Amino acid sequence: MGVRSPDNQVRGRRRYHTTARDVCEQAFSFLVDEFGYRRCGRRFLGSGGFEIDYRGSLLGVRVYWYQRDPLTVWLVRLREGRFPRRPWYLHDGPYDYFDLGDLTRVVTSSRHAHGDFYVPSAENAAILADDLRECGADLLRDDLSVLPSLEERIRDRVRRDRIRLQTGGQPTPPT
Secondary structure, eight states, X not given: OOOOXXXXXXXXXXXXXXXXXXXXXXXXXXXXXXHOOEEEEEEEOTTSEEEEEEEOSSEEEEEXXXXXXXXXXXXXXXXTTBOOOOOOSOOOOOOOEEEHHHHHHHHHSSOOOOSOTTSOOHHHHHHHHHHHHHHSHHHXXXXXXXXXXXXXXXXXXXXXXXXXXXXXXXXXXXX
């Protein structure tokens, strides 16, 4: 066995990211086929990750993965038909990005998806896509009536996190 050259390592990583992105794209193709969404973005991020964006008339869906982060599905309230910038800090709203995990908890009072989503595998992508199809169908059809409940859930978490951070604790993990 030989030592892998840096070029071979880069090519191997790129092939892994391309395959993972393609697997996720396949799992979420129902957005186009069943809900009339349009894939409007597909990009690699830095040295290890990707985003795939789908756009409906009022809502977008972003499938996101970066090394050491879990595979994440964001439901995004579009602003003037575009994906707004996602803030990376605690704020009081208004909120435009909603995690699929929060939606499943609000809609079903439990978290559907279980498992290690740090690997963007076909199985993990299919689980998240099924959760989105099951719990997010109304949203995907432009019924935004659940958004106030999602915003309240996020606002509560931001309040708890601020208190914890002010007292030296750690942020609240999603529950």
